[in-house]
Amino acid sequence: MLSFPVSIEKQNQLALRMEKLGIKESDLDEKFVRSGGNGGQNVNKVSTAVVLKHAESGIEIKCSIHRTQGLNRYKARDLLCSKLEEKLNPNKNLIREKIIKNKKRKQKKYSKKIEELRIKDLESDNGED
Numbered sequence: 001m002l003s004f005p006v007s008i009e010k011q012n013q014l015a016l017r018m019e020k021l022g023i024k025e026s027d028l029d030e031k032f033v034r035s036g037g038n039g040g041q042n043v044n045k046v047s048t049a050v051v052l053k054h055a056e057s058g059i060e061i062k063c064s065i066h067r068t069q070g071l072n073r074y075k076a077r078d079l080l081c082s083k084l085e086e087k088l089n090p091n092k093n094l095i096r097e098k099i100i101k102n103k104k105r106k107q108k109k110y111s112k113k114i115e116e117l118r119i120k121d122l123e124s125d126n127g128e129d
Contacts, residue, residue, distance in 0.1 A: 004074035014074065016079045021088075028080075029053040030073070035064030042067055052076040059083050067123075 002025065004011055018024075035049035042048070049064035050072040061083065063076035080093050 002073070005068065005070040006074050010074075014077055014081070015111060017076065021081055021084050023054065023084070027055045028077075030076075031056060033062075034074055035072075037064070038075075041103065048072060054080055054084070057084060057087070059069075105111045 014020045028045075029052070031049035031051040031053075033046075033049045033051055034045045034047050034116075037043060046069070048067060048069045049062060050069065051060065051062045059080060060078045061076045063072045063079060065075055066072050085092060086095065104127075
């Protein structure tokens with residue numbers, strides 16, 4: 001198994017997902033390209049983006065989310081697993097579920113913060129009288 005700049009737990013989870021889906025490193029064609037966009041001079045000079053092609057399924061993933069090549073390599077494999085899981089279970093849209101779950105979590109956190117600010121504001125208004 002390759003080593004990525006993420007925790008050992010995440011690496012192990014990815015390895016298990018790839019094994020469960022039957023993805024072997026030998027089936028992957030990996031290329032590195034310049035990503036461009038945000039990230040400053042680093043992303044314009046260094047090939048940090050990863051293009052990952054799975055030979056058996058023909059799925060191709062380009063990942064330039066992070067500024068480092070190592071994280072993009074990890075994320076590309078994660079996205080490939082998600083795409084294959086979605087292809088195997090078309091009724092269950094895993095990526096969409098993750099996005100919705102994340103949005104709900106952020107909205108809940110935002111609402112809680114707004115409520116805390118309102119309480120502080122009310123307390124400070126009562127203290128001025």
